[in-house]
Amino acid sequence: MPPDPSFDLTDSNHVYYVAEFEIEREDVFHLKNLYKLIFEWFMMNGFVSIDSNDDKIETLYFQRILDNGNSEHHIWWRLHKIPGGNNYYKYYVRFDFQTLNMGKGEVVVKGKKVKTNSGDVIMRCKTYVILDYKQEWRKHPILKTVHGWWRRYFYKKHFDFIKTDLWVTTYKLQDVIKQYLNLKNPYEMQKPFNPETGV
Numbered sequence: 001m002p003p004d005p006s007f008d009l010t011d012s013n014h015v016y017y018v019a020e021f022e023i024e025r026e027d028v029f030h031l032k033n034l035y036k037l038i039f040e041w042f043m044m045n046g047f048v049s050i051d052s053n054d055d056k057i058e059t060l061y062f063q064r065i066l067d068n069g070n071s072e073h074h075i076w077w078r079l080h081k082i083p084g085g086n087n088y089y090k091y092y093v094r095f096d097f098q099t100l101n102m103g104k105g106e107v108v109v110k111g112k113k114v115k116t117n118s119g120d121v122i123m124r125c126k127t128y129v130i131l132d133y134k135q136e137w138r139k140h141p142i143l144k145t146v147h148g149w150w151r152r153y154f155y156k157k158h159f160d161f162i163k164t165d166l167w168v169t170t171y172k173l174q175d176v177i178k179q180y181l182n183l184k185n186p187y188e189m190q191k192p193f194n195p196e197t198g199v
Helices: 031-044 143-153 156-180
Strands: 015-029 058-065 071-081 089-109 112-131
Touching: 015 031, 015 089, 015 156, 031 071, 031 089, 031 112, 031 156, 089 156, 112 156, 143 156
Parallel strands: none
Antiparallel strands: 015 112, 058 071, 071 089, 089 112
């Protein structure tokens, strides 16, 4: 796996793990529509590519055609969001798709044949808060000596708020995906923007 740019995920002084989820579904669904749904959700919620600050969030696309004509995919998205354009913290997301034995097929919906896919899709998402992402505090001769103290005593309440905000955002995405794939949620969901069956 290539290193993520501009920061080290093992830097416990500046990188804070917030949440993660994994969703697996083996069924008939439309892979392209699922991909577009998640992509559009990220764009509508202000996330952009970590590399280019635009909508080119894909850092890996690998497809392997199996002997039976079905395919397997590995797709990696690396995104970030700088809430309110601040200079101190940002949200970082690692979102991975993996498909197994993905085949093409057709289903009949309201009397019309619709192209679809069948197979297994696995989606993994991890989210982090990155502090001092411009490295202005840690590289400044005076600020670096008080950074930890300032963060613990003066910034703690706001830091707890931003971690909670990213946690909620992460699980909203999980709910959107589960709703699209018609998986059970622990509470009642709003009506989906896209068709429930994913076709």
